[in-house]
Amino acid sequence: MIPTDAIDSGILNSLLFYIMVMGLLLVVAVFIRIKLKVFKKYFIPASLIAGVLGIIFGPFGIGIFSEEMVSAWGALAGILISIVFAPMLLGVKKSENKGKSKLMIRHLIFSYTASLLQIGVPLLAASLLILPFFDVPEIFATIIEVGWAGGHGTAAGMFEVYDALGWDEGGSLAVTTATIGIVFGIVSGIIMINIAVKKGYSAVIKDQKDISTEDTEDIIPVDKQTANSVETVNPDMIESTAFHIGLIGIAIILGWFMQQVLNIFVTGIPLFPLAMIGGLIVNAVIMRTKYSITVDKKTLNRIQGVALDFLILGAVASIQIPVVVEFALPLIILTVVTVGLMMWYFYYLGPRFFPKEWFENAIVHYGAYSGVTAIGLMLLRTADPKMETEAGQGFALRAPLYSPFLGGGLLTAIIPLLVLNSSGVIIGLSALAIVAILLLISHSLGLVKLFGSRENFN
Structure with a gap:
């Protein structure tokens, strides 16, 4: 039996208080977004606003929040990332979309190309423009794919990886790049949509007056409110949400066991991508039984969304501002290179x-690999309000074959390890070589038209 004093109640009380303060910041951020329309216009989420408030009132700002509190938020973000990733492949049923293989393959290769470019180009740029002149580690450039394609969730999860590799500043810089990416993706994406309509690139919107960035309401009226999940089990037995949290817990446990096995061969692989694979295993088992009807994807999404909101707040609020200032110039150089690349x-x-x-x-990918998937879908909704094109469908179909590996998946997590075990130049050239091979094969199969006229391209 575990003694009652085995866990210091003071620590638990402090953690509870810290989480309650996070809740307070989220509520304040919600009302800031409601009152200041500029945040709605540019789709800045309340969790990001709350994170910035955490910085302002934290130890590097006004100093109301202690360093201990902010550090706890950062540590919590590193835990929540597994809850975000574990349900990604849970509740996924066989696709009902037939005859969309060519569309899916195009979107899949386009996704891999984005992530591999964000790995290869920054690594080579860092080797040529940054490492010879600045005192930064060779894994410095890996923060781009982590932050841009991976987003705040992946960046928070990479804290433990960079710490294990001896670069304590890596996590804060990765979260910083994620923040830069999401703001850049939103602002530039809206500008690009306006340019596209003006130049006739858009297949749906033909007049700039039809572009709306405020077609959704922050507070949903009662007559428009709908259920965002369904009950799949009898509440007399267990609350449906608790059951789904249990499934997520099993996925994370499976990921933990995989991590322990992999640690025998290589250390430093984080838990979150393995938790996603654990979710895939749980899904593969339960979907083959009559109990598949107990899994509600919307409930999983709600749990994932709660974890992500608190994660973003904690990750952004715990950014070490002195570290960002110290690495500001090389970070700016790498950001400029990435902007040109995108x-x-x-x-x-x-x-x-x-x-x-x-x-x-293309715009849905651009938004997703500058910010997060939600930003990509937001830009797509702005360019295609009624989802008349096949873009959303193709983007969704490619996810199960992309998300486990790049953009926050297993390969994203081990790239820093590969760089340290070889070199940034070798890994950078290897990533670009894979891109070249993918593009040439796709071109030869008629999936991509790299050269010549695009006539008869289908």
């Missing part, structure tokens, strides 16, 4: 990947 990816590769409705198909 523009080339969108405007050059986009039309060559998608023979029709290229803008809508």
Whole structure:
């Protein structure tokens, strides 16, 4: 029997208080977004606003929040990331979309291309422009794919990886790049949609007056409110949400066991991508039984969403401002390189990947790999309000074959390890070589039109 004093009640009380303060910040951020329309116009989430409030009132700002509190928030973010990733492949049923294989493959290769470019180009740019002049580790450039394609969740999860590799500043810088990416993705994406309508790139919106960035309401009226999950088990037995949390817990436990086995061969692999694979295993088992009807994807999404909101708040609020200042110049250089890379990816590769409705198909990826998936879908909704194109469908179909590996998946987590075990140049060139092979094979199969006229491209 565990003695009652085995866990210091003072620690638990402090943690509870810290979480309650996070809740307070989220509520304050909600009303700030409601009152200041600029945040709604540019789709800045309340969790990000709350994180910035945490910085302002934290030890590097006004100093109301103690360093201990903010550090606890950062540690909590590192735990919550497993709860965010574990349900990603849970509740996924066999796709009912038939005859969409070519569309799915195009979106899949376009996704891999984005992440591999965000790995390869920054690593080579760092080797040429940053490492010779600045005192930064060779894994410095890995924060780009972690923060941009991975987002705040992945960046928070990488704290333990960078710490294990001896670079304590890596986590804060990764979260900083994620913040830069999400703001840049939103602002530039809206500008690009306006340009697309003006130049005739858009397949749906033909007049700039039809572009609406405020078609959703922050406070949903009573007559428009709908249930965001369903009860799948009798509440006399167990609350449905608790049952789904249990499934997520099993996924995380499976991920933990995989982590222990992998630690025999290589250390430093974080738990969150393995928790996602654990979720895939749980899903594969339960979907083959009559109990598959007990799994509600919307309930899983709600749990995931709660964890993500608290995660973003904690990750942003715990950014070490002195570290960001120290690495400001190399970070700016790497950001400028990444901005140029994403523009080339969108405007050059986009039309060559998608023979029709290229803008809508490409903008969802641009938003997702600058910020997060939600930003990509938001930009798609702005460019295609009624989802008339196949962009959303293709983007969704590619997810199960992309998310476990890149953009926050297993390969994202081990890239820093690979860089330390070889070199940034080797890993960077390898990533770009894989991109080249993917593009050439796709071109030869008629999936991508890299050279010549795009006529007869289908």
